[in-house]
Amino acid sequence: MIKSKHLKTLLATLTLSLTLSTTVLAGNYTVASGDSLYKVGKLFNTSADTLIKNNGINGSTIYPGQVLKVPCDTYTVKTGDSLYLISKKYGVNLYDLRKANNKWDNTIYPGQSLNIPGKNSNAGNSTPSNQSTQKPVINYSESDLDLLARLVTAEAQNQPYNAQVAVASVVVNRVKSSAFPNNISSVIHQVINGYYQFTPVLNGWINKPATETAKKAAKEALYGADPSRGALFYFDDSATNKWLWSKPITARIGNMVYVK
Structure with missing residues (x-):
């Protein structure tokens, strides 16, 4: 039988382990020309050191075409969506949304997964936090x-x-x-x-x-x-x-x- 003091220590250790294990690297980001770990980290609200650790990088050099695991929310595109509307749902800059997905045209399709910049989440939740506050600029039917x-x-x-x-x-x-x-x-x-x-x-x-x-x-x-x-x-x-x-x-x- 485990003594009470030891049991509390064990439970605390398990709780810490579970907490740490819930950090989800939900997104994959493809490095573009001119990127640096600092710039990518800033885009996804994380640090260069964290990116190095999570991706097993030696040193600080990254190269175009390299795929990095990044901590971010992801959103699954639905019929009727556009990049602009998605940026409004999440309250993020449209340019940052394009940059986070290397998406410089306007073609998206239902079922496509998009990275949401600057929106870290422990669960990869894809529900927009401010969707209820999104309003059109004029009334329409x-x-x-x-x-x-x-x-x-x-x-x-x-x-x-x-x-x-x-x-x-x-x-x-x-x-x-x-x-x-x-x-x-x-x-x-x-x-x-x-x-x-x-x-x-x-x-x-x-x-x-x-x-x-x-x-x-x-x-x-x-x-x-x-x-x-x-x-x-x-x-x-x-x-x-x-x-x-x-x-x-x-x-x-x-x-x-x-x-x-």
């Missing part, structure tokens, strides 16, 4: 989202992804502006002095189904992404309308020009 995504599809389906987000953000900016109607449907269907504000409403292309990419782009804009930089108008760079070209240009993406 599912029908609003579908309408906005159909406009994006009609106007910019063949343009870069950021151009599609920017088209949606122009509508959002108009809803926020006192110079235009205060809801998505009214903005898109607005006619001023006999002129339709958005050509797809006039030619019927607005009725074509939205692409999945356009849906993601529309949702990013609804949650604050604005590659247009506050624009209230957009047009193709082949346009000859002098009035549009006379306005201050805020962004040019693909063949699209965005102005205030």
Whole structure:
């Protein structure tokens, strides 16, 4: 029979061992050119010494292509997600999210696992801690989202992804502006002095189904992404309308020009 004093010591030792064993190296990070242990550690809120120990590194040299085990939360991508929305869910910088996953385009797919930078977890929990506080910048319904995504599809389906987000953000900016109607449907269907504000409403292309990419782009804009930089108008760079070209240009993406 173990004496009480020895039993307490044994239990304390077991508890410490279990506590130490719960540190999960949930993520794999592929070293990029220009990385150092210090930079990687800073990205994942850990130290260079910890990375050296956990990866069995001799010295402090790492090389591009090397895969490091890093302590971080991971997130499994779901349908409708985008890098911007995931960064908002976790309250992390979009650039840091891209860096943590060496992800410099916008293509992600359901089931894909992403590292979350600067979010260490003992359990690798993938539930966003501040998801309940995530709010769109304007109110919208599912029908609003579908309408906005159909406009994006009609106007910019063949343009870069950021151009599609920017088209949606122009509508959002108009809803926020006192110079235009205060809801998505009214903005898109607005006619001023006999002129339709958005050509797809006039030619019927607005009725074509939205692409999945356009849906993601529309949702990013609804949650604050604005590659247009506050624009209230957009047009193709082949346009000859002098009035549009006379306005201050805020962004040019693909063949699209965005102005205030």
